[in-house]
Each structure stands twice: as C-alpha cells, then as structure tokens.
Amino acid sequence: MKHIFNKGTNADAPVLLLLHGTGGNEEDLVPLGSLISPESSILSVRGNVLENGMPRFFRRLAEGVFDEDDLKFRTKELHDFLDEAAGKYEFDRNNVVAVGYSNGANIAGSLLFHYEESLRGAVLHHPMVPLRGIQLPDLNGVNVFIGAGKNDPICPPQETEELEHLLKEAGAEVETHWENYGHQLTQPEAERAAAWFQKYYF
Template identity: 45%
Template sequence: MTLEHKFIEGSPDAPVLLLLHGTGGGPDDLVGLARELSPSAALLAPAGPVSEHGAARWFRRLAEGVFDYDDVRARTDQLASFVLDARQEYGLDGRRLVAVGFSNGANIGGALTLLRPDVVREAALFASMLPVPDPPGHDLSATRVFLSNGERDPMAPLPSNEQFIQLLRERSASVTVHRHHGGHQITLDALQAAKDWLAA
C-alpha cells in the first residue's frame, strides 16, 4: 500500500467510494459528502502524495491550471496500483467502486477513468478539468461519469471541462453533466444530482 489512507468499512451491498480530496486537503475532507451520497458505502480515502508548498496534491503542476502531464500519468498509475492493492487488502473484489473527487481530486479521478478503466469505471467529479490532453483510445462503453462544474469557476474553466466531456463521449462513456451558477464549489443541487446519478 503505497499511499497513506483511511478505510471505513461499509455495507457489502453498498458501493465502495474512492474519495479524492482537493489541493491542501486530506483523507477526511470528503467523508461528509460521501455519507450524503451513500450512507452505508465503504470509504477508501487516500492522501495525495505530492506536496506543493506543504499542500497535499495528487500531481505536480507547472502553474495555476497548467498540469505536468507526465506526472499526471505517473501518479495515475500510482493511484491505480493503490486501489488494486486496497481491493485485495480489504476484501473489496467484486464490489462496485466509484471515484468521488473535488478539484485536484476530480482531475486525478478523471485521469483514472481515461487512462485506467481496468481500475475505475464510475466517477462523480466536482470542479474538474481535462486531466490529460491526448489519452489513449480505450473503449469506455462500460464507464459512467457524473461531472458537476460551476459556470463562474476561474480555477476549472468550462472550456477545459467541455474538452474532457468530448474525450469521454468519443470513447463511448456515459456522461451526465451538471452545471451550476457558482464557482469552485460543490452546491446542494450538485450533491442531489450526484446522489440521483449514483442510485440510478
């Protein structure tokens, strides 16, 4: 197990939620959100392994909104290996796994869906951007993604999110898009929409 993390056992018939925090966050950040989405889910919450001036992140960036794409790919594989190990360690094989991410966590979650469909087939991502510009042409017809973004989000601009949606759809993923009028946040409407998507 390569990443520091928290695991909370859940009901065997509920999904396992892989919680991916935003910049400067930690394993506890999305627990409340997860409980709203699925009260009896098992929670697997790793900590981002990259430090940016002391703030935990999932991968390096060259500037605000400018990702180090080589590092994104390497860290995506690191996270994928962690998830596969955790499935063994905690007896989660055969259980439905859903990545839930906010901001930087949504971006690594998006990279997982594009690059490692062998590990993650479902993701609810809040305030995400295009994580990698030219992902391989994996068949994502078995992949479901929920994306919520704010129309006034300077940190995750809609054009980048639209490119991400296009790449997912070109690879036959099922994409549910939610928009809100706010900025870089998770709104109550977004939470309800994600909850409905998860239950569908």
C-alpha cells in the first residue's frame, strides 16, 4: 500500500495509523496526527480503491451503502499491511492507534469489528457502522474517540449512537464528542481528540 512513515521522537508513544477520507491521500492527515501526538511515529496510508479517480479504502455501491465483500477484503489487506509495516519499520504492532476521517474512519472501525487486538485504540472522525450483523471481537482495553456532527448529512446522529453502542457492547471504552456542524472535521473537534489521546496514552 502506498504510504509514508515518519519516525517519532518517543519510542514508547503509540504509532499513529492515519487513514484519509474519500479523495484524500497519505499527506492529508499528517498535520492532524502531529496535533494529536507530536512525539508519535506516523504511518499514513493511501487507500487502494479509486472512485471516479478519488482514492478510497473500499468500494461502495452508493452514498452510505458499502460493498461489504470489498470492505472485508480491504480490511484484511490493511491488517496484513500493518503486520508487514511493523516488521519493516521496527515498531510495536500492539501499540498502534488509528486516526481516521470519514472513509478512513470506517476502515479503522472495520479493523476493530473484524480483528481482535488489531488496534490499541482509535480516533474516528465522522464514522459510520462498517458492518452489521456480525459478532465483534473482545474490545476490552481498547479506547475509542468518536467525533461527530449533529447536522452531519452523511453520518446522522443515530448512526453514531449505534456505532458507540456496538463498540461499548464489545467492551471498548468510548468517548463521543459532538459538534453542531456537518461532516467536516473542525479544529475544536481535532483539539478534543488530542486532549482525549493525551489522557489515555500519556
């Protein structure tokens, strides 16, 4: 997978896995990662799927309708890539926190839904429920931050609340932060994510 890796200054800090939104690339969330954890190494990945020329992490059939088979395939692809990257860049595979926005948050959520111990934690900005009707792995010890917009037309509040419920039911510790905006990632939301990260990981 096309990616960048920037080595951090604190070997004990979690490695941040950065996952962009639709049409983004591996450069997009680097400033966000630096805000959330300035000392962390950053592994920022570009999605392998193109939708009208725009990179994504998995295909969709329509707005808000995921291609579930492709989602499962791409989730495994990302999971395997993380294993390989940990060996290549010599970081602790068990000390990875995902930071995703929109489509990137959905693939991060899918990692949590499909693979036990795939992530130590996750910052999910405007995520949806990646897949319904499956048994989630044990997520005890996993911390999740969800950033949501009360007026988000793509990810309405009930979607956020359902995701929060499913993650908590599987044992995750979840904090949801609401903004009175739409699908955009605001500076206050990013700053709240940074404060949450510092609370749990430093």
